[in-house]
Amino acid sequence: MTGIRREGDAPAAGREDVLLLEKVRRRTLEGKLPARDDILTMLAWKAGSPQAVLLGKTARHMARLLAGNRGKVWAAIGVDCVPCPMDCAFCAFGQSRGIVRRARRWRGEEVVRAAAAFAAAGASWVVLRTTEAYGLEALCGLAARVRNVLPSSCCLVANPRQLDGPGAASLRRAGVGLLYHALRLGEGRDTPFDPRARRQSLHRIHAEGLGPAHLVEPVGSEHTDEEIADVLLAGLESGTKVCGVMARVPVPGSPLASFPPVSGGRLAQLVAVTRLCCGPGTPDICVHPPVAQAVDWGANVLVVETGAIPRDEEGAVRGPWQGFSVAEAARLLASCGYLTEAAQARPATLPDDARLRDGGQPAPDACRA
Numbered sequence: 001m002t003g004i005r006r007e008g009d010a011p012a013a014g015r016e017d018v019l020l021l022e023k024v025r026r027r028t029l030e031g032k033l034p035a036r037d038d039i040l041t042m043l044a045w046k047a048g049s050p051q052a053v054l055l056g057k058t059a060r061h062m063a064r065l066l067a068g069n070r071g072k073v074w075a076a077i078g079v080d081c082v083p084c085p086m087d088c089a090f091c092a093f094g095q096s097r098g099i100v101r102r103a104r105r106w107r108g109e110e111v112v113r114a115a116a117a118f119a120a121a122g123a124s125w126v127v128l129r130t131t132e133a134y135g136l137e138a139l140c141g142l143a144a145r146v147r148n149v150l151p152s153s154c155c156l157v158a159n160p161r162q163l164d165g166p167g168a169a170s171l172r173r174a175g176v177g178l179l180y181h182a183l184r185l186g187e188g189r190d191t192p193f194d195p196r197a198r199r200q201s202l203h204r205i206h207a208e209g210l211g212p213a214h215l216v217e218p219v220g221s222e223h224t225d226e227e228i229a230d231v232l233l234a235g236l237e238s239g240t241k242v243c244g245v246m247a248r249v250p251v252p253g254s255p256l257a258s259f260p261p262v263s264g265g266r267l268a269q270l271v272a273v274t275r276l277c278c279g280p281g282t283p284d285i286c287v288h289p290p291v292a293q294a295v296d297w298g299a300n301v302l303v304v305e306t307g308a309i310p311r312d313e314e315g316a317v318r319g320p321w322q323g324f325s326v327a328e329a330a331r332l333l334a335s336c337g338y339l340t341e342a343a344q345a346r347p348a349t350l351p352d353d354a355r356l357r358d359g360g361q362p363a364p365d366a367c368r369a
Helices: 015-029 036-044 050-066 108-120 136-149 165-173 195-207 225-237 264-277 292-296 326-335
Strands: 072-078 125-129 155-159 216-219 242-247 284-288 301-308
Touching: 015 036, 015 050, 015 264, 036 225, 036 264, 050 264, 050 292, 072 108, 072 326, 108 125, 108 136, 108 301, 125 136, 125 301, 136 155, 136 165, 165 195, 195 225, 216 225, 216 264, 225 242, 225 264, 242 264, 242 301, 264 284, 264 292, 284 301, 292 326, 301 326
Parallel strands: 072 125, 072 301, 125 155, 216 242, 242 284
Antiparallel strands: none
């Protein structure tokens, strides 16, 4: 009799838990938003509990169904860094940190070469990440140059300062296919930005046909389930095309550095909840930094980044951050059963001489299309 439990058996999820997961799954597949209370219930399950394990298995099934079991790589280039007066509590660029002491940026040709290398290695997205100090005209010119070296199968993404509708339209005309923009956890408390303005920007980006891409970030142990649920729903309500979860990496000297980071198990649980809440319009779910359990629990997208890194204790790197390359991402995805084109592509060879150079403004060659 299969229903008999024996002493020493691991406890199983209850019938109510199973029904809840099925309810959320069905709503998602019908293109409906999940109920906030249901999200909170799933977030409240303890990492490693029978409920969380069942959640992870359900989320992995959804990844097979909605993402076609395809693993992908999101390759980001940090184009510039400055001692930023925005001074967000989690960011290495904040001027009060003293980590970034002068404005620095990559030359345009270095960005183009790095973008081409990432695409040749099999990245599905190449991201141009810029600070509040990087001008829109310069970014449009750089985007046009990068778009010219990318295959049509590779989406060009911009992660710029907060934009209005005309700004988003300018980037679309320059060849950008997706904009990364997020209502971040602690927005208005740990950042100087108005949460209402961030929400409005998300909807403007969607109206321009540029996504958005929106992660629940930067998640730390200081955030409540209610905060996490509301940020996830903000992304879903804006029509996000790529979603996922990014953990806060403690930056020395930052106001949030004393709060412990989330565990790998908790990050995997948040990914699984996100996967279960995202429907057919959001097939790609990302996790960053890479955690194998999170990939096993529904994340089919991994991030590789170089250049200016707002999570890095020095603010910038040469080569891939923490040594995590496109090839490493492909291996991790494949080990968790995903099919990925990056596994068959040649390794990304980033420019040996690429580095952030002094200067508060983009070089002239970065401003020309």
